[in-house]
Amino acid sequence: MKRLLAALMFTVFACGTVAAQSYPTKPITIIVPFPAGGATDVLTRFLAERMRAALGQTIVIENVTGAAGTIGVGRTVRAPADGYTVQVGTSTTNVLSGGLYPLQFDLLTDLEPIVLIGSEPMMIVGRKTLEAKNLKELIAWLKANPGKASVGIPGVGGQGHLTGLSFQKETGTTFQVVPYRGNGPALQDLVAGQIDLQMEPASNFYEQVKAGAIKAYALTSSKRVAAAPGIPTAEEAGLPGFTASLWYGAWAPKGTPKEIIARLNAVMIETLADPAVTRRFGELGLDKPARDQLTPEALRTFQKAEADRWWPIIKAANLKGQ
Known part of the structure; x- marks a missing residue:
C-alpha cells in the first residue's frame, strides 16, 4: 500500500511538472477588473502585445467590472489554478478593496502573486x-x-x-x-x-x-x-517620508503551480525590460520596480505592507465601499 501511494504521488508530481514545462498550450486570459479604455486596461493591452511573442500563445483581455474591481478579482480567485487565468489589478483592487468591502475571499492569501508591474x-x-x-x-x-x-x-x-x-x-x-x-x-x-x-x-x-x-x-x-x-x-x-502611489501588479489563482508562476514572472520581467515599455512608462510617469522587487515574494511582501498601512486608515475613517 505504501509503495502504491508513493507511486501515485510521484505520478501526480511528474504530470504536474510536465504540464508546467509545456505551458502554455492554449490561450491565456488576463482579467482586467476595469472597463475597456481605462488606464489599467490600456496598460495591460500594451504589455500583453509584447508577452504574446514570449509565450507563443494568444492573450485574451477580459474586462470584468463592478464593485470597485472586486468582481473581477473574485472571478480570478474562483478560476482554475492552471496558469490560464491571470489578473492585472491595482493597489485599489488588490489591497484597498479589502478594507472597504466585506469580501468572500482574502486578497492576501487567495491569490498567487506574479510580479509588481509599476507604480505612479x-x-x-x-x-x-x-x-x-x-x-x-x-x-x-x-x-x-x-x-x-x-x-x-x-x-x-x-x-x-x-x-x-x-x-x-x-x-x-x-x-x-x-x-x-x-x-x-x-x-x-x-x-x-x-x-x-x-x-x-x-x-x-x-x-x-x-x-x-x-x-x-x-x-x-x-x-x-x-x-x-x-x-x-x-x-x-518639506514633508519627509511622505509617500503614496497607485501601483499595478499581476496575480494568478491560489494553487497555480510554482513552475508556471515562475514562467509568467520571467516573461513579465522580460517584457518590462523592453525599451519600448521603458519609453512608454516614462511617458506615463510610471516607475518600474528595482530588479530585486520583481519576484512573486516581493509582491506578496509589498501587498501585505500596503494592507497594514491603509486598512487601519480606512477603519479609523469608517469608510465603506460604494
Whole structure:
C-alpha cells in the first residue's frame, strides 16, 4: 500500500511538472477588473502585445467590472489554478478593496502573486489662485484655516482619498472632502477654482500643470519623475517620508503551480525590460520596480505592507465601499 501511494504521488508530481514545462498550450486570459479604455486596461493591452511573442500563445483581455474591481478579482480567485487565468489589478483592487468591502475571499492569501508591474505617485495640486507658493506654505495655510479648504476626490476610499487622510494625519491639518463621480468633474472644478486641492495619480495633472491651469506642490514619490522633472517630491518640499502611489501588479489563482508562476514572472520581467515599455512608462510617469522587487515574494511582501498601512486608515475613517 505504501509503495502504491508513493507511486501515485510521484505520478501526480511528474504530470504536474510536465504540464508546467509545456505551458502554455492554449490561450491565456488576463482579467482586467476595469472597463475597456481605462488606464489599467490600456496598460495591460500594451504589455500583453509584447508577452504574446514570449509565450507563443494568444492573450485574451477580459474586462470584468463592478464593485470597485472586486468582481473581477473574485472571478480570478474562483478560476482554475492552471496558469490560464491571470489578473492585472491595482493597489485599489488588490489591497484597498479589502478594507472597504466585506469580501468572500482574502486578497492576501487567495491569490498567487506574479510580479509588481509599476507604480505612479500621487500629485498634490491646487487651484492656480491659491496664495501658497510651495508645500510648506500650503501646510501653513491649511493649519491657519482648519476645516475650510476643500479637496476633491473621484471616489470614496480610493488611493487619492486615503492619501488625503494620511496627509492630514502627517501634517496635523484638516480639510473638507468633496466626492465627485470621477476625476474629470473634480479636475474641472479645480481648474475653475471651485475647490482648492486634489491629491490623485500624477498622470491626471501633467497637462494642466504644464498649461498653468493649476499649481503643482509635490509628488508623493521617493524620487522625481521624468514626466515632470520640475516638480519636487514631498520629501524635497518639506514633508519627509511622505509617500503614496497607485501601483499595478499581476496575480494568478491560489494553487497555480510554482513552475508556471515562475514562467509568467520571467516573461513579465522580460517584457518590462523592453525599451519600448521603458519609453512608454516614462511617458506615463510610471516607475518600474528595482530588479530585486520583481519576484512573486516581493509582491506578496509589498501587498501585505500596503494592507497594514491603509486598512487601519480606512477603519479609523469608517469608510465603506460604494
